[in-house]
Amino acid sequence: MKLIISILQVEQVTQSYVDWFSNKEIVRYSDNQYRTFSFDGQCSYVEGCLQNDDVNLYGIFDDNTHIGNITISGLTSHHRKAEIAYVIGEANYWGKGVASFAVANIIQKAKEEFNLNKLYACHASGNVRSGKVLKKNGFVIEGIRKKHAFINGVFVDQIDYGLLLEG
Numbered sequence: 001m002k003l004i005i006s007i008l009q010v011e012q013v014t015q016s017y018v019d020w021f022s023n024k025e026i027v028r029y030s031d032n033q034y035r036t037f038s039f040d041g042q043c044s045y046v047e048g049c050l051q052n053d054d055v056n057l058y059g060i061f062d063d064n065t066h067i068g069n070i071t072i073s074g075l076t077s078h079h080r081k082a083e084i085a086y087v088i089g090e091a092n093y094w095g096k097g098v099a100s101f102a103v104a105n106i107i108q109k110a111k112e113e114f115n116l117n118k119l120y121a122c123h124a125s126g127n128v129r130s131g132k133v134l135k136k137n138g139f140v141i142e143g144i145r146k147k148h149a150f151i152n153g154v155f156v157d158q159i160d161y162g163l164l165l166e167g
C-alpha cells in the first residue's frame with residue numbers, strides 16, 4: 001500500500017465512493033444509515049466542504065484509489081479544538097491500519113498546520129474497531145453518553161474521546 005491523505009476534490013468523486021454507503025457494514029454505527037447517497041449529492045457535499053473554512057475533508061488514497069475519508073471540523077473554533085470522523089469505504093482495506101494511518105496524519109496536521117489544542121472524536125458503543133484506532137493514536141475516553149444514539153433500531157451509548165495536543 002502507498003497511502004496518502006489529501007483534500008478531496010469534486011473531480012475525485014466516483015460511483016464507488018457513492019456505493020460505499022450501500023454497504024450495511026459501513027453505515028452500521030453511524031448516521032449515514034439514515035441518509036441517501038447519490039453522485040450529485042456527494043459532489044455537493046465535497047463542494048460544501050471545500051467552501052467551508054471550518055471543515056477539511058480529506059480523501060484517503062492508496063496510489064490513486066480513493067478508499068476512505070477523514071474529516072476535521074472546528075478549524076475556526078476559538079477554543080482551538082476540532083472533531084475528527086473517518087470512514088474506510090473500501091471494506092477490503094479494513095484491518096490493515098488505514099484508519100490508524102489517517103488519524104495519525106490528522107494529528108500531525110492538527111499540531112503543525114492548524115495549531116490546535118485538542119482533538120475529539122466519538123463512536124457508538126460496539127464499534128470496537130473505531131475505539132482501537134483512537135486509542136492506538138493516544139486518544140483517551142473522556143466520557144460515555146448513555147443511550148445517546150439510535151442505531152439499528154436500539155438506543156446505544158456514545159463513547160467520547162479526547163486528545164490533548166499541548167502540554
Ligand SMILES: CC(C)(COP(=O)(O)OP(=O)(O)OC[C@H]1O[C@@H](n2cnc3c(N)ncnc32)[C@H](O)[C@@H]1OP(=O)(O)O)[C@@H](O)C(=O)NCCC(=O)NCCS
Nearest residue numbers: 026086087088094095096097098099100123128129130132
Ligand atoms: C472503524 C474503521 C474506520 C476502522 O478502519 P481500519 O482501517 O480497519 O482500522 P485499522 O486497521 O487502523 O484498525 C482497526 C483495529 O480494529 C481491529 N479489528 C478489526 N476487526 C475487528 C473486530 N471484528 N473486532 C475487534 N477488533 C477488530 C484491528 O485488528 C485493528 O486493531 P489493531 O491495530 O490493534 O490490531 C472502519 O472499520 C470503518 O470505516 N468502519 C465504518 C465507518 C465507521 O465506523 N467509522 C467510524 C465512526 S466512529
